[in-house]
Amino acid sequence: MSLPHSRVQHWRRLSSVLLLLVLLMVSLSAPALAEESRLPEAPIYVDGQPIKTKYIMRDGHLMVPALFLKATGTRVDWNSQYRSVVFRLGKTLFALPVGKKYTDDYVPETGKWKRDTLSTASMETKDGIFVPLLDVVKKLGMEVTYNPQLKRTYIRTGTTRLPALIYSGNTKEKLVALTFDDGPDGHYTPQILDILKEKGVPATFFVMGRQVEYFPEMMKRIVNEGHALGNHTMTHPDLRGVMTSNVIGEVRATQQVIEKTVGRRPDLFRPPYGALTRSDRLILHEMGFRVVMWSVDTLDWRGMSAEDILSIVHRDISPGGIILQHNLLTTPGLLDGTVEALPQIIDQLHAKGYKFVTVQTLLDHSR
Structure with a gap:
């Protein structure tokens, strides 16, 4: 049994429209995915030392990879049970659940966790977990400043002197x-x-x-x-x-x-x-x-x-x-x-x- 000629023409036109829509969606999404894998990079100065890192600007907030915070002396770990990035520096301990606009802060005096707000939620990308730099750095008790003329971000950790790296022996002997x-x-x-x-x-x-x-x-x-x-x-x-x-x-x-x-x-x-x-x-x-x-x-x-x-x-x-x-x-x-x-x-x-x-x-x- 064959369809009437008018109905065949209708389905052909509809199929052509659907195909064009699919091609349009592919052409729009492909560059977006490519851009996501090519995030911009810039140095952030930690105690005067430039540390190059990828970054994302989100709602006016500078987002950096969670692992970047290791450059400040902070321990950075992943809690798979709660899907959270955990930061520890001295007695300061807190977690950022991925995709949430809050932190869970450990209170040593009570042994309990207390919830606090973030300026923007952490996010998961192909390049790792990104967190709001200003929020995290302030929670760690560090100072962060931005020089608009030089377009540079500075972090002052206030940490103690680092253990030395040994490049050679300190001797005059051959x-x-x-x-x-x-x-x-x-x-x-x-x-x-x-x-x-x-x-x-x-x-x-x-x-x-x-x-x-x-x-x-x-x-x-x-x-x-x-x-x-x-x-x-x-x-x-x-x-x-x-x-x-x-x-x-x-x-x-x-x-x-x-x-x-x-x-x-x-x-x-x-x-x-x-x-x-x-x-x-x-x-x-x-x-x-x-x-x-x-x-x-x-x-x-x-x-x-x-x-x-x-x-x-x-x-x-x-x-x-x-x-x-x-x-x-x-x-x-x-x-x-x-x-x-x-x-x-x-x-x-x-x-x-x-x-x-x-x-x-x-x-x-x-x-």
Whole structure:
């Protein structure tokens, strides 16, 4: 049975209109989604230091990622049960439920929670949870100001002096420490250990807990041949983007794996990518760690040649220097320059009067 010609024409016209509406909706929504994933960025100055962050302007209020507050020294966590971001600084503790225009503030004197209002609700985006900066900062007891001429936002935390980051040993003696990150592995680590053994030189290995689990015998060899250890987290995350409880979990899990494997718990820590926040520094200090960075970055992770690595070392070395290299196979051949350069680094710095020591020994000689 066929429909009358007029009815067929009617359905065709209706179908065409519906198709145009669908295409229009797609064309309008696609740019909106693209814009959401390309949020603007700007520096916010925390105690004079510019911290670059994404932001959203909502009803005249500056919204920033909740994790940005780690830059102020605040602990930031997520409560999945109540879908809330939890902020803690000293005795101040409060939670911001996502999508709600209020906070739940803990009152230590009563042991109960008290509800307070927000100027605008927190919001969830593809880039994380965003919170109203002014409200949160004021609750933390900090000062926030805006300079309209410079178009800059300033936060004054009023927090105490931060634990120092160690970039080199404070010594006039010609001491130098070789350090290797990200291992152990079964490819580059044994080659490096062979060279160090042949040259009679100690080094410090900042190990990942995951790699220690994969290569426990290589880890034992590092220790048995007289080298020192440092904690480099379990899975190598950028700590700036990690909730506080997970930062603690990464570090503790690595300590447990190291102790289980070789019976030691190092007190040295190096953050992945050399990146960490004020909050992370305070937590690591509370956990008893000394945070070790470097003064000579060989950039070997870029696949540098032995010649380029040697050039960097000779350019940047000084008494008390800490040399950064890596010992994890990620891309075939990427760290071949590291292995090729190592015996030359040792021989050439020896010729300049340098003595190779572990980071611990270097710090013991520092004044």
